[in-house]
Amino acid sequence: MTEARTPCINPRCRRTGPADEFPGEMICGRCFRTLPEATRKEHRRYWREIKKWDRRIGRTADVLKTSRMRAIRNRLSDQLNRHWDTYIKAPFLAPEKPEGLDAFLEEVGL
């Protein structure tokens, strides 16, 4: 029986993670470290905030309060997803600039 694996989002990277731990998408530690410091910080900040709200929701018995907290938590989760797509995933999926393009543009006067 083969264990399900989730591939790293970097198409040029062959690493994978266990699918039960990383459902959907994942980035391996090595590729994550190639991202700018500000991007990594922001990513970790979203995760910290989300976990903080999860803990608060778990400790609260008041239904009205938990539904308000859940709304905040969901908004953070949306922000995390947008940040993931734009700043973490997109740079790896962007096609590399073709070589010699600058020289060509210079030649045609752009």
Ligand SMILES: [Zn+2]
């Ligand atoms: Zn990777």
